[in-house]
Amino acid sequence: MAQNILVLHGPNLNLLGMREPDIYGRQTLADINSHLTDVATGMGAQCHVFQSNHEGVLVDRIQAAAGEHIDYIIINAGAYTHTSVAIRDALAAVSIPFVEVHLSNVYQREAFRHHSYLSAMAKGVIVGLGAYGYEAALRFALAQ
Numbered sequence: 001m002a003q004n005i006l007v008l009h010g011p012n013l014n015l016l017g018m019r020e021p022d023i024y025g026r027q028t029l030a031d032i033n034s035h036l037t038d039v040a041t042g043m044g045a046q047c048h049v050f051q052s053n054h055e056g057v058l059v060d061r062i063q064a065a066a067g068e069h070i071d072y073i074i075i076n077a078g079a080y081t082h083t084s085v086a087i088r089d090a091l092a093a094v095s096i097p098f099v100e101v102h103l104s105n106v107y108q109r110e111a112f113r114h115h116s117y118l119s120a121m122a123k124g125v126i127v128g129l130g131a132y133g134y135e136a137a138l139r140f141a142l143a144q
Contacts, residue, residue, distance in 0.1 A: 002045065002071035002144050006096075007036055007134065008058060009051035010078030016103075024103050027131045035131075036138055043142050055084055062090040072141035073098035074134060081106075081116045088117040097144065099137040102127040 009029060012019060017028035033049040040047035048070070052058050058080065065073065073096050080087050081100070091098060098121075105128030106113040119125050124140060126133040 002141050004069055004071050005040060005045060005047050005138060005141050006061075006065050006068075006070045006073045007033070007047060007049045007138070008061060008073060008075040008077070009049070010058060010076060010080050011053040012078055013076060014051050014053065025130045032131050032134055036134055039135060039138055040142065043139075045142050047138065055080055055086055059086050059090045062087065062094055062096075065096055066094040070096055072096065072144060074101055074137045074141060075099070075118065076101045076103070076134075077118060081118055082112055083117070085117055088121065091118065091121060097123045097141075099123055099140060100125045101133045101137050103130050103133060104128060 014029055016024055016032065017026055029051060036049065037047045050061050052061070058077070062073070073091070075098055077084065077087055100116065100118045100122040107127065126137055129136060
């Protein structure tokens, strides 16, 4: 069973709660992180959370996870999902299983959001469930 989960949030997710709430919901990133930490703790695990608007910082954090005994990654790479070969390559390099999460249903949105550089490598992809998608991914990861 996974014990150490890293949750990565990409660009603009720090604006949750005020950024297009009709699309992304009204919960803040702090609300989501607090809930995930509580769920993990209640299941006897640790949840480490990290957000950055910068691609290279996210790559550095993924690489650092390899030496931290992280069992699973949950990642919402935001716009980098559709553009970042660097994040894809970092995830491949560390060989830590991961779940890709999106708050909105990207397939109901603009065509450029339909492509993900991460999905083919992910153990699962959760789209359109709002903040609950993170919890679903966490519960899945903890069961592995």
